[in-house]
Amino acid sequence: MFILKKFQHLLVLTFLCQTVHASHIINGDKAPVNSMQYMVSVQSNGRHACGGFLISEDFVLTAAHCNIPKPNLVVVGNQNIRSSNIRKINIQYSCVFPDYQNVGSGDDIMLLKLSEKVSNVNAVKTIPIPNFRNFTENQRCMVAGWGKTESNIYSNDLRVAEVKIINSQVCQKAWDNTLPPNVICAGGFGTTKGFCQGDSGGPLVCDGKAVGIVSFNRNSNCSYPNAPNIYTDISMYHSWLRCPLKDKKCCCATQVGSAGIMDCLSTFLFFNVLACLGQTVQGSDIIHGEKAPANSMQYMVSVQNKQGHTCGGFLVRQDIVVTAAHCADDAPVHVVLGTHKLSKRNMSPVNIEYFCRFPNYTAVGRGDDIMLLKLSRKFPLNNRVKIIPLPSSSNANLKDDQNCSVAGWGKTETNHVMVDDLRVVNVSILNPQLCREKWGAGFPPNVICAGGYNTDKGFCQGDSGGPLVCNGVAVGVVSFNKLNNCNYPDVPNVYTDISKYLQWINNIVKTNKCVS
Structure with a gap:
């Protein structure tokens, strides 16, 4: 039954001329200088493939479907990815969410572990992610990327567009009730802006926090799409993210979050007592x-x-x-x-x-x-x-x-x-x-x-x-x-x-x- 539902969902996407990834910035503006320093160009064999964003000194968050083709490096610290002074950092490994199957079926989230840490300097910053969902309908947010412009040519300069959060029930109806769970809808519906003007793997930013990841859209009419654009809801994956960020390895188990020294010591003792008790x-x-x-x-x-x-x-x-x-x-x-x-x-x-x-x-x-x-x-x-x-x-x-x-x-x-x-x-x-x-x-x-x-x-x-x-x-x-x-x-x-x-x-x- 589960496989049948997946098949039906992908069949509907195909019937609607749906592309199950996003790759364009249309009707957006060139990002202001010294802004969005968390943005990362995820590259494969020297070519831009996806957007991404730094959530720690050595981890980039992006979409799981950006794992094909396999990315091997990221570009950080420059809004122009063809600049002569760009900084390239190799990807050590990637952690794809375990339940991810394909774009359009949900769970479209992936962590990239970098081979070295990126210092928080003027050109490079990290962006916080939420512990819980905290945005409202019609809230104004931003999406950015190095995707195509109105002229259908990829941009070397980072571009940004403002989008509004769309009511989830309205979104489901517009998508004929085929949307996967744990997603956010923003832009691309009754507007000329959205992540049909975005870039796969890039962040949906609301009030200074990365709340979503560009996932998929309906691409039959990119300037005026007739269904909302879809992002992965980061807050729904907070427990999964905590483990690789702490232990520096791909894992599924939830780990204890950061705490002060005395708090960690108390927790350490308590959990060891539990372990000894077979708890x-x-x-x-x-x-x-x-x-x-x-x-x-x-x-x-x-x-x-x-x-x-x-x-x-x-x-x-x-x-x-x-x-x-x-x-x-x-x-x-x-x-x-x-x-x-x-x-x-x-x-x-x-x-x-x-x-x-x-x-x-x-x-x-x-x-x-x-x-x-x-x-x-x-x-x-x-x-x-x-x-x-x-x-x-x-x-x-x-x-x-x-x-x-x-x-x-x-x-x-x-x-x-x-x-x-x-x-x-x-x-x-x-x-x-x-x-x-x-x-x-x-x-x-x-x-x-x-x-x-x-x-x-x-x-x-x-x-x-x-x-x-x-x-x-x-x-x-x-x-x-x-x-x-x-x-x-x-x-x-x-x-x-x-x-x-x-x-x-x-x-x-x-x-x-x-x-x-």
């Missing part, structure tokens, strides 16, 4: 629970990537789901609502328009493990789909030994496969001080402990991102546990305390955009 820093199992009763827990959501179920979540508004921040590591693309049984054939997945991860989150086990998913459309509430309330104040007012519940589609026994039916288990709230003592140094703040201690139940029997529900209110988000002895863990299971993030959640719900 996995995510919850993924339901053990000794029961099949959820019909017509119950209608707020439960299955968060899924291209391969299927990865995390739990719960509906708090018709188009907003709460889940764990570490669930972004699995590159979710849509959610399934309104069913306890994931194999039902009549399920209608709803695409994720964007996600907002709490800005201070760095890694599971360090706290702040909470994320909101903004859906592409509002899901109607009925007897199968309902929302669940959140705490009304910044204190969850939980009592020791209070009886609550946790649910998910996780495993039923250690090392067993995921289940098809939603399962639920009752857990008891544990004293915070006792929990902190059992976990030891480095235990994060703003968490709730429930189950998984002197019991055979808990979210070691839960599902990452699912809710801890007490008195009909979602008070916690499944975060991490100790999995060495899943049936009878000897430390409490840990949830993110939702009450401590209410202001952040309410700001996003009110403004419909990610906020810090």
